[in-house]
Amino acid sequence: xxxxxxxxxxxxxxxxxxxxxxxxxxxxxxxxxxxxxxxxxxxxxxxxxxxxxxxxxxxxxxxxxxxxxxxxxxxxxxxxxxxxxxxxxxxxxxxxxxxxxxxxxxxxxxxxxxxxxxxxxxxxxxxxxxxxxxxxxxxxxxxxxxxxxxxxxxxxxxxxxxxxxxxxxxxxxxxxxxxxxxxxxxxxxxxxxxxxxxxxxxxxxxxxxxxxxxxxxxxxxxxxxxxxxxxxxxxxxxxxxxxxxxxxxxxxxxxxxxxxxxxxxxxxxxxxxxxxxxxxxxxxxxxxxxxxxxxxxxxxxxxxxxxxxxxxxxxxxxxxxxxxxxxxxxxxxxxxxxxxxxxxxxxxxxxxxxxxxxxxxxxxxxxxxxxxxxxxxxxxxxxxxxxxxxxxxxxxxxxxxxxxxxxxxxxxxxxxxxxxxxxxxxxxxxxxxxxxxxxxxxxxxxxxxxxxxxxxxxxxxxxxxxxxxxxxxxxxxxxxxxxxxxxxxxxxxxxxxxxxxxxxxxxxxxxxxxxxxxxxxxxx
Amino acid sequence: xxxxxxxxxxxxxxxxxxxxxxxxxxxxxxxxxxxxxxxxxxxxxxxxxxxxxxxxxxxxxxxxxxxxxxxxxxxxxxxxxxxx
Numbered sequence: 001x002x003x004x005x006x007x008x009x010x011x012x013x014x015x016x017x018x019x020x021x022x023x024x025x026x027x028x029x030x031x032x033x034x035x036x037x038x039x040x041x042x043x044x045x046x047x048x049x050x051x052x053x054x055x056x057x058x059x060x061x062x063x064x065x066x067x068x069x070x071x072x073x074x075x076x077x078x079x080x081x082x083x084x085x086x087x088x089x090x091x092x093x094x095x096x097x098x099x100x101x102x103x104x105x106x107x108x109x110x111x112x113x114x115x116x117x118x119x120x121x122x123x124x125x126x127x128x129x130x131x132x133x134x135x136x137x138x139x140x141x142x143x144x145x146x147x148x149x150x151x152x153x154x155x156x157x158x159x160x161x162x163x164x165x166x167x168x169x170x171x172x173x174x175x176x177x178x179x180x181x182x183x184x185x186x187x188x189x190x191x192x193x194x195x196x197x198x199x200x201x202x203x204x205x206x207x208x209x210x211x212x213x214x215x216x217x218x219x220x221x222x223x224x225x226x227x228x229x230x231x232x233x234x235x236x237x238x239x240x241x242x243x244x245x246x247x248x249x250x251x252x253x254x255x256x257x258x259x260x261x262x263x264x265x266x267x268x269x270x271x272x273x274x275x276x277x278x279x280x281x282x283x284x285x286x287x288x289x290x291x292x293x294x295x296x297x298x299x300x301x302x303x304x305x306x307x308x309x310x311x312x313x314x315x316x317x318x319x320x321x322x323x324x325x326x327x328x329x330x331x332x333x334x335x336x337x338x339x340x341x342x343x344x345x346x347x348x349x350x351x352x353x354x355x356x357x358x359x360x361x362x363x364x365x366x367x368x369x370x371x372x373x374x375x376x377x378x379x380x381x382x383x384x385x386x387x388x389x390x391x392x393x394x395x396x397x398x399x400x401x402x403x404x405x406x407x408x409x410x411x412x413x414x415x416x417x418x419x420x421x422x423x424x425x426x427x428x429x430x431x432x433x434x435x436x437x438x439x440x441x442x443x444x445x446x447x448x449x450x451x452x453x454x455x456x457x458x459x460x461x462x463x464x465x466x467x468x469x470x471x472x473x474x475x476x477x478x479x480x481x482x483x484x485x486x487x488x489x490x491x492x493x494x495x496x497x498x499x500x501x502x503x504x505x506x507x508x509x510x511x512x513x514x515x516x517x518x519x520x521x522x523x524x
Numbered sequence: 525x526x527x528x529x530x531x532x533x534x535x536x537x538x539x540x541x542x543x544x545x546x547x548x549x550x551x552x553x554x555x556x557x558x559x560x561x562x563x564x565x566x567x568x569x570x571x572x573x574x575x576x577x578x579x580x581x582x583x584x585x586x587x588x589x590x591x592x593x594x595x596x597x598x599x600x601x602x603x604x605x606x607x608x
Contacts, residue, residue, distance in 0.1 A: 242556075245565045246585020268562070272569040274581040428562065463563045476543035489558060494542055 041072025077162030166190025180439030262429030
């Protein structure tokens, strides 16, 4: 059977074209309306042979063009590569250069980013909006100001989504890399199908569901919102960017039934006193992913939506969004060392194990690195066979992904997450390698003595990055400004502190632990 | 202290935490321009609730309506009018 991710969407559009599929920026699209544009985008992509149409960039955010473009790429049998318009230009250029895209779809924001320098690295085939009305009514967008831009062919309702095999690529999502350049994780359509079918075991998603969409498409958590919605024939409700931190009104007005977010959002909403008892009676299912989930947050969320099931789901991008889950019902299964909810047991089709540094499996109770194997383990890193071989080793004739997460399994078979074996941190759910921040800091400050730590940490959740610099004459404001031009916003240090010398450990490496202690004592 | 002055002072402390000592006009964008971030938005919300009794649970937190000193002042005005 074809694993094309647009196939269930196509089927719902054919059987129930009148149902709501997407609500974004106060515009509603039924399955029929959305499929009409998606199918034309796919036909436009398929004007070239499949061998020449493998990777389609989506330079768009929270717009109908972003979702239609992404579905169009799937429909045509290509993999999509989300490009976040918030990225600074050097990051965008670096990813465009690495991926050598075959086509690019942009929305109004993406269109503004197509500087002469960016256009040198984009593919020739670009689709840009003329105006939403003309796009929807089927008039080709004629006023696009960019050379080589495409026009959509007329609708052909007999044009089916391309047949795909499980091994075919669904998307490439870029995450922070330790060297200062992002690394692309290649996820197959089979990986995503396995993930969605496992999620459907946790909750019976139905066409009546109204699903939240909070995170950018460049963050793999979005794969859950988007595709579980269109697999189930439900509707997707995109939270406006300006309401991301406090969406209480949005949840109530839209009568959302399904909520997906990083746990930080719960902490923010609680601080803003939005989680009043019974505040969100419409919610039936909530899943949190991307960060440790504090037990206190679950209690607060449960009070606000008493009718909602709550799951803590865990997984790295390399194992397709999430592959372990723990239901949060009283009494909570807590990781006592951290006061956070356990990450639970693996999904059907997935194995989890704890390994030591020599890749020996460890018995329950012993702490080590969490390794994952099974149908959701990704194909590896794009154009980086060395890193793929290092992180996806074969153990006992099976491929395992080494997560870098420090964990143990308890006597009930549940896994508990304790932190990292390396310097990866999560800030508001965004995955950041501290070495990535440091590589850029070194270039900006033109000194070697730099360090970055996650700070402050409240209830196991990091809120930002603090940079330490020794020997640079640049003022803090200038350092932050230059960092803003190089890395995504969440990687820009919220504070820069200057030291005479950075503390080093016995092995001669920067001692991040003592820097964090300095911050805790307020002495830095 | 005048209402806008109280707001200005608080925003100054938020910016100072980021080593941002640049001045800002009453109609100068703070969130949409990227000078302040989400964590600051929460701090601002808590401050406005405590100081001016704004109820974000009811109205939702919309950064577009809190982007400048003037925006914040009108939101407080609106909210106190609707309570009367």
